[in-house]
Amino acid sequence: MSRPKPLSGYPEFTPDQRIVEQSVLDRLRETFELHGFGSVETRSVEPIDRLAKGGEIDKEVYAVRRLSAPPEAKADLGLHFDLTVPFARYVLEYAHTLQFPFRRYQIQKVWRGERPQEGRYREFTQADIDIVDTGELAAHHDVEVALVTLAALERLHDDLGLPPVLMRVSDRRLAQGFYRGLDIEDPTDVLRIVDKLDKIGPDAVRDLLTGEAGLSAAQADSCLRLAQINTADESFADRVAELGVKHDQLELGVERLAEVVRTASRYVPGRLVADLKIARGLDYYTGTVYETELVGYPNLGSISSGGRYESLASDGRTSYPGVGLSIGVTRLLVPLLAEGKITASRSVPTVILVAVDNEESRDTAIAVAERLRRRGISTEVAPKADKFGKQIRHADRRGIPYVWFGGLEGGEVKDVRTGDQGPADPDSWRPAEEELRPTVSRS
Amino acid sequence: MSRPKPLSGYPEFTPDQRIVEQSVLDRLRETFELHGFGSVETRSVEPIDRLAKGGEIDKEVYAVRRLSAPPEAKADLGLHFDLTVPFARYVLEYAHTLQFPFRRYQIQKVWRGERPQEGRYREFTQADIDIVDTGELAAHHDVEVALVTLAALERLHDDLGLPPVLMRVSDRRLAQGFYRGLDIEDPTDVLRIVDKLDKIGPDAVRDLLTGEAGLSAAQADSCLRLAQINTADESFADRVAELGVKHDQLELGVERLAEVVRTASRYVPGRLVADLKIARGLDYYTGTVYETELVGYPNLGSISSGGRYESLASDGRTSYPGVGLSIGVTRLLVPLLAEGKITASRSVPTVILVAVDNEESRDTAIAVAERLRRRGISTEVAPKADKFGKQIRHADRRGIPYVWFGGLEGGEVKDVRTGDQGPADPDSWRPAEEELRPTVSRS
Structure with a gap:
């Protein structure tokens, strides 16, 4: 069999890249659990x-x-092509055993038969959080899911050196109320066109609004002016007021969005802005909507999106409103890994290699390794009795920082990087805390 | 939409069952990494x-x-229907970037269109370890993968209360050499029939051997006597010798198997036996073969199987021999969870619920929660301002052990289980170490 070729749209990682991915997934999980979200996995x-x-x-x-x-x-x-559809089904299927409001995170692969291109994959990993309730879902959860997602992304930035993010938030009720206040009949159509602002620019949007959507020039102008409002604080509300449009839904939307921006600026300053052009295209959101940019990667698209559904699921009797966000883990990582921007300190979990003098002493080497592992130190026994130089090269090529020479007594540990060597006891020798696991950093 | 029905063969877990599964997967991962196995994920x-x-x-x-x-x-x-086929492809595809011998673990879902029945699923999770080298793979790795797998399963027993296991090991070279020593022409056919011993019994096996396989009564009898040998120590070798058959392959197989049993008895006494009926049916193993029984669940089939492949993969120039074992995580867990044998101490990660007095004080509650989370304490803010009794019931229903009342200063913590309540500081209060995460145990 000749060397297999990669399948387009199905990214795979080398072992050192996988360590980066694991570090990312571990931190997402930790952050979600720290905020009281439990894990759910649904069938594929x-x-x-x-x-x-x-x-x-x-x-x-x-x-x-x-x-x-x-x-x-x-x-x-x-x-499944996302984690929302299966989660909605899961909520209905297990509703009788769940406690509401139900908070879950879900980290799984999803599949889409898209034409592969930058940032688009056929198989990719998403990390979702959602809060779902029965009947009504309190407004403060819209702030909460944004804060939790930003806390997770901030940890990736602080701990692993990923770029910072900027979350852009709006509220569909705000835009839709505004359009209704302008006596526009089909707000959904306008929403869909305005969503293209970044791609095609204001002039093309204006043309579509007056042409395709049949708006007057004045209406189109107002819609465009609304879409161009973005502020890092609550001042967006004044700018909306200046446009002089009145509608109940508009006021509700402004109020809700102001609450999100106000709370976020306290806990994650500079990471969240009100941006009234955000509409989430054809997705069926009914309130708050979120998109997130990886700073420095404007062409990547949103790496974390979501919103509020008035009815995530319904069984006819009970309606389950929800709000949530999804982090595109693969979309986030593939470009950073491909550019070599984020790297692992070694390609294996191993901290120390126990050298084997000759095959007769392999049992002793295993015994040394067992002592070290008992104290949580990842240890490998050399696969082959060999000259010490070769064993050091074996460690060096994998980034294993230490090699153990000798048996349970009279053993010595060499630091492969510095060449320093000294006596060591298998029941007490320890690497530095930060060497216990491979570390991940910006390179 | 009415309540959806489960899909046969696609098991899903409730949030508390998922906590059990996560605890299992975490311990498998930890054990594998402690032994220097790195993670690989392949596309599905x-x-x-x-x-x-x-x-x-x-x-x-x-x-x-x-x-x-x-x-x-x-x-x-x-x-993919297993993790071996994709791993073999991965090794070929990435061979130029890998260091050999290459040690990897892989925990992923696999899919098989089987008729669903006990212990058989259409989607299930496997946890595999393999060691693969180029050209030749040292014999000691056959012992190593068994030890690592048993260490992992032993941790599930010790930490989580899963039943103990018994691994049965044989060597195909032993049986095949024995058959050849008996002048049997088609050892594979005999291997396939002998593999049915547990299912159909010795008489039916004898009939198939003399009928289908065309063996003489004396040959069939010898094959059956070999298959019935199982010992917890190296004494199997004496029992084989008593049968008086000679062959090079037989001797090599006996020697290799003896090494596995000898080393295992030192590190995991009582967990591994030589059992010469083990053949792994139609799988293409060429040396050591492993099966593992969950003690008390004889009908479940093997929960961890594997073996040595002389050629896991080959690109024509280079051959990649491998040895590995696969743990059937879903097969292991579904019956234990269905019987309620293994349970989580609570259904959420949350340790403490911060009560909300009235909606105006929600910001204060969020501030308290942030202080607690900063020190790694999983915290939820009450979703609704409510009477204290209702907030306690909210915690109790989810198994959350503590509720915080009051703000940053003058706060108090109530233990939901005992009713004890006392003053607490958000910057220093801590639950007991074992309460930080849900625990899993035999119930």
């Missing part, structure tokens, strides 16, 4: 009729069927 | 021609294709 497949609802995403769904199924058999299961 | 799909090789497994492969693909388009990708 859902019934096709739950995945394909006649929307844009349908053509991207991957159907699965047994290779041995007769060709005329219809596939009835597909791979 | 492989080219169909790499998955379907004309073997038994072919009909179980799930093919994936875009829902919008034309009906006549052939699926060219399938979901």
Whole structure:
């Protein structure tokens, strides 16, 4: 078999890159759990009729069927393309065993049959948090999920050297109320066009609004002026007021968004702005909407998006409103890893290699290794009895910082990096705390 | 939408069961890393021609294709049905960047279109370790992977209360050499029949050997006597010698198996036996083979199996021999969780709920929570300002052990279980160390 070629759209990591990914996932999990979110994993497949609802995403769904199924058999299961659809199903299926408001995080792979391009993959990992309640969901959760997501992303910045982020937040009720206040009949259509502002620019948006959407020049102008408002504090509310439009939904939206910005500026200053052009395109959000930019990577698209659903799920009797955010882990990591911007200090978990003098002394080496492992020190026994120089090179090539020579008594430890060597006891020798695990940093 | 029904063969866990699963996966990961195994994740799909090789497994492969693909388009990708096939491909693809011998663990979902039954799932999680080298792989790694796997399973027993295990080991060279020494022409056929010993019993095996396989009564009898040998120490070698058969491969197999049993008895006494009926059916192992029984669950089948491949992968020039074991995490956990044998101490990560007096004081509650989280204490703020009794019930229903009343100064903490309440400082209050995270135990 010749060397296999990578599959386009299915990124894979080398062992050292995987250490970076694990460090990221560990910190996301820790942050989510610190805020009282519990883990849920759902199966990878859902019934096709739950995945394909006649929307844009349908053509991207991957159907699965047994290779041995007769060709005329219809596939009835597909791979999930996000974690929201399966979570909504999970909430309905397990509602009788869950406590509401229910807070969950979910870190899993999702699949989309997209044309692979920068920032778009066919298989990728998402990390979602959502809070879902029955009947009504309190407004303060809209602030909370943003704070938790920003706390998670801030940890990646502080601990691992990932770039900082900027979260842009708006509220669909604000824009929709504003459009209604302007006597625009179809606010959804306007929302969809305004969402293209960054891609096609204000002039093209104005043309679409007056052309396709049938707005008057004055209406289009007001919509554009609203979309161009963005502030790091609550002052966006004054700027909206200056436009002189009145509507109940607009006021509610302004009030809710102001609360998000006010609280966020206290806990994560500089990381969240009100940006009234944010609409989240065709997604069915009904209130707060979030997008997040990785600073310095404007072409990457949003690395964390989400919003509030008035009805995440419903069984006819009970409605389950939810609010949540999804971090695109693969989208975030692939460019940083490809550029070599973030690297691991070594490619293996091992701290110390126990050298083997000759094959007869392998048992002694295993005994030394067991003593070290008992105290949480990741240890490998040299695979081959060899000259000491070769064993040091074995360690060096993997970035293993220490080599143990000798047995349980009279042993010595060499620091591969400095060449220093000194006597060591397998029951008390310890590396520096920060050497216990590979570290990840900006390079 | 009415309440969705579970999909047969796709097990899902409730949040408290998921905590058990996470505890298991965390300990597997820790043990593997402690022994110098690094993590690899491969994409979920492989080219169909790499998955379907004309073997038994072919009909179980799930093919994936875009829902919008034309009906006549052939699926060219399938979901992996184990972690060995993708790992072999990964080794070839990344060989130029890997250091050999390469030690990796891999914890991922796999998919098989099996008829669902006890211990068989269509989607399930496996945790594999393998050591792979170029050209030749040293024999001591056969002992090593067994020890690491047993260390991992022993931790699940010690820390989480899972049942103990018994690993049964044999060596294909031993049985095949024995058969050849008996002048049997097709040892593979005999191996396949003997593998059924536990299922159909010795008489039926004898019938198949003399019938289907065309063995003489004396040959069949010798094969059966070999298969019935199992010992917890090296004495199996004497029992084999008593059968009076000579062959080079037999001697090599006996020697290798003796080394495995001898070393294992020193590090994991009572957990590993030589059992000469173990053959691993149709899998293409060429040396040591392993199966593992969960004590008390004989009908569950093997919860950890593996073996040595003389050629895990090959690119024509270089051959990559490997040895490894796979733990069936889902197979192990589903029955224990279904029986309620292993449970989590609470259904959420949260240690303490900060009560909210009235909505005006929510900001203060958030500030208290932030102080607690800064010191690694998982904290939730009450979702609703409510009577204190209701807030305590909110905590109690989720198993959250503590509730915080009051602000940053003059705060008090109530232990929900005992009712004890006393003054507390958000910068110094700590729960007991073992309360920081949900614990998992036998119930």
